[in-house]
Amino acid sequence: xxxxxxxxxxxxxxxxxxxxxxxxxxxxxxxxxxxxxxxxxxxxxxxxxxxxxxxxxxxxxxxxxxxxxxxxxxxxxxxxxxxxxxxxxxxxxxxxxxxxxxxxxxxxxxxxxxxxxxxxxxxxxxxxxxxxxxxxxxxxxxxxxxxxxxxxxxxxxxxxxxxxxxxxxxxxxxxxxxxxxxxxxxxxxxxxxxxxxxxxxxxxxxxxxxxxxxxxxxxxxxxxxxxxxxxxxx
Amino acid sequence: xxxxxxxxxxxxxxxxxxxxxxxxxxxxxxxxxxxxxxxxxxxxxxxxxxxxxxxxxxxxxxxxxxxxxxxxxxxxxxxxxxxxxxxxxxxxxxxxxxxxxxxxxxxxxxxxxxxxxxxxxxxxxxxxxxxxxxxxxxxxxxxxxxxxxxxxxxxxxxxxxxxxxxxxxxxxxxxxxxxxxxxxxxxxxxxxxxxxxxxxxxxxxxxxxxxxxxxxxxxxxxxxxxxxxxxxxx
DNA sequence: AAGTGGTCTAGACCACATA
DNA sequence: ATGTGGTCTAGACCACTTC
Numbered sequence: 001x002x003x004x005x006x007x008x009x010x011x012x013x014x015x016x017x018x019x020x021x022x023x024x025x026x027x028x029x030x031x032x033x034x035x036x037x038x039x040x041x042x043x044x045x046x047x048x049x050x051x052x053x054x055x056x057x058x059x060x061x062x063x064x065x066x067x068x069x070x071x072x073x074x075x076x077x078x079x080x081x082x083x084x085x086x087x088x089x090x091x092x093x094x095x096x097x098x099x100x101x102x103x104x105x106x107x108x109x110x111x112x113x114x115x116x117x118x119x120x121x122x123x124x125x126x127x128x129x130x131x132x133x134x135x136x137x138x139x140x141x142x143x144x145x146x147x148x149x150x151x152x153x154x155x156x157x158x159x160x161x162x163x164x165x166x167x168x169x170x171x172x173x174x175x176x177x178x179x180x181x182x183x184x185x186x187x188x189x190x191x192x193x194x195x196x197x198x199x200x201x202x203x204x205x206x207x208x209x210x211x212x213x214x215x216x217x218x219x220x221x222x223x224x225x226x227x228x229x230x231x232x233x234x
Numbered sequence: 235x236x237x238x239x240x241x242x243x244x245x246x247x248x249x250x251x252x253x254x255x256x257x258x259x260x261x262x263x264x265x266x267x268x269x270x271x272x273x274x275x276x277x278x279x280x281x282x283x284x285x286x287x288x289x290x291x292x293x294x295x296x297x298x299x300x301x302x303x304x305x306x307x308x309x310x311x312x313x314x315x316x317x318x319x320x321x322x323x324x325x326x327x328x329x330x331x332x333x334x335x336x337x338x339x340x341x342x343x344x345x346x347x348x349x350x351x352x353x354x355x356x357x358x359x360x361x362x363x364x365x366x367x368x369x370x371x372x373x374x375x376x377x378x379x380x381x382x383x384x385x386x387x388x389x390x391x392x393x394x395x396x397x398x399x400x401x402x403x404x405x406x407x408x409x410x411x412x413x414x415x416x417x418x419x420x421x422x423x424x425x426x427x428x429x430x431x432x433x434x435x436x437x438x439x440x441x442x443x444x445x446x447x448x449x450x451x452x453x454x455x456x457x458x459x460x461x462x463x464x465x466x467x468x
Numbered sequence: 469a470a471g472t473g474g475t476c477t478a479g480a481c482c483a484c485a486t487a
Numbered sequence: 488a489t490g491t492g493g494t495c496t497a498g499a500c501c502a503c504t505t506c
Contacts, residue, residue, distance in 0.1 A: 002474080004475075016393055016432050017433075018393040028491075029491080029492070030491090038476075039479090040477095040479095041275075041478090044492080044494095058491095058492065059491085060483080060486085060490090061491040061492075062492090063492085159249075159252040159255070166454065167401060167423070168423060169422050169423040169447070169449030170403075171419075187419075187421035187449070189403040189423075190403075198250050215402055215421070219402040220402070221398065221400045236494065236495090238494075238495090262471090262472075263472080264472090272495075272496080273496045274496095274497085275476095275495070278473075278474080279494090282474095292474095294474080294502075294503050295473075295506080296472075297472070298473085
């Protein structure tokens with residue numbers, strides 16, 4: 001237990017217990033250096049951490065204050081589906097159902113379109129439709145993605161990216177329902193993720209994927225603690 | 235632009251551009267102090283920030299390395315629905331439909347149960363079922379929640395908490411569909427959030443809410459940059 | 469054994485918001 | 488005008504890991 005964490009923990013406990021309420025002022029840095037008999041840099045690091053976690057707000061000349069609104073935030077970690085399923089002790093399988101080349105103006109040029117199903121054991125688990133920009137990832141043109149899902153391959157072949165996620169609920173269409181082995185109209189969780197590669201100041205589309213999960217087979221579960229610690233469920 | 239941010243930005247750019255690939259070693263701290271002609275603490279702060287953002291991994295004696303797997307993470311910020319709607323220029327309204335006292339073993343004692351509908355303009359937008367632990371929040375017993383939604387009230391009356399979110403897709407039941415003005419079976423996005431108050435080492439349940447959004451009226455959109463910067467859409 | 473990152477110190481100067 | 492937080496310096500010791 002470092003001194004920084006001790007200071008941070010003490011203040012966090014006083015906030016959580018209600019002893020310090022939103023709007024209350026936290027002791028000045030120089031006061032805390034006396035309390036803990038340490039250097040100001042150590043106190044500052046502890047308070048910086050608290051501010052980063054959203055527990056306090058810091059204002060020059062005025063001091064540091066307990067933050068007012070607790071912005072409810074969930075951190076969702078969406079790893080490889082394969083890892084998710086194998087972590088549960090189930091067998092994972094990817095079955096490609098479609099592969100074609102096409103043009104997609106939204107993706108800035110020629111694309112590779114892949115469709116397939118992720119299986120959990122013998123049950124369809126997720127229907128995936130993926131577009132890969134060939135101008136951004138030329139190597140993808142040589143891949144069949146017949147046995148390997150595009151997601152894992154892309155993780156190892158594309159450098160850092162920016163992403164945008166949209167999560168919504170949709171009713172399964174007839175072809176979707178057939179692929180997933182459910183009745184048409186079943187409520188499904190749809191996760192759409194677009195990914196860009198940051199090239200200097202312009203962002204180049206890399207891939208766009210829509211994953212459709214039958215509602216009764218998938219929950220996104222995220223545990224959130226204000227201190228930025230994250231747990232993942234599924 | 236501080237020196238710390240400049241160092242951090244430089245390294246981040248080299249990673250994003252692909253010049254530094256996963257597994258590559260980043261210059262040692264003492265090397266960076268020479269490069270930037272600064273103190274080691276400044277370099278350390280920059281690298282600590284990169285490690286916190288998940289871009290690099292640091293190992294004693296070995297050095298700092300570009301992180302291997304890019305864990306795809308979405309940060310979803312779920313603020314007050316009222317703010318979400320008013321931010322769009324629509325009028326917000328909360329209509330309570332039910333209020334009762336009951337016992338819920340899962341919540342550790344007596345609870346207040348509130349049900350109601352959030353409106354966006356004249357259209358039902360979200361059906362909310364909320365349980366509030368009265369042993370944790372005794373003051374809630376005196377509130378009617380007839381005109382104010384419980385969410386906003388709780389934000390100002392309950393100290394810091396731990397939360398767990400589950401997001402799934404469900405078909406609207408008949409009563410749910412009636413309340414939301416949709417046809418039964420409509421695919422809906424269900425967000426369930428349980429909140430605990432951390433009391434020392436035990437967590438006391440505070441509230442549990444299930445919000446049901448018609449799938450065609452709501453998307454959760456989260457923009458994610460590896461550097462922890464978050465944008466919110468809706 | 470050697471060298472790294474982790475942490476801390478005791479100063480310092482600055483910009484800036486507040487009183 | 489004053490005092491705060493923001494940032495930085497030039498050291499230091501330690502724990503740990505890898506060599």
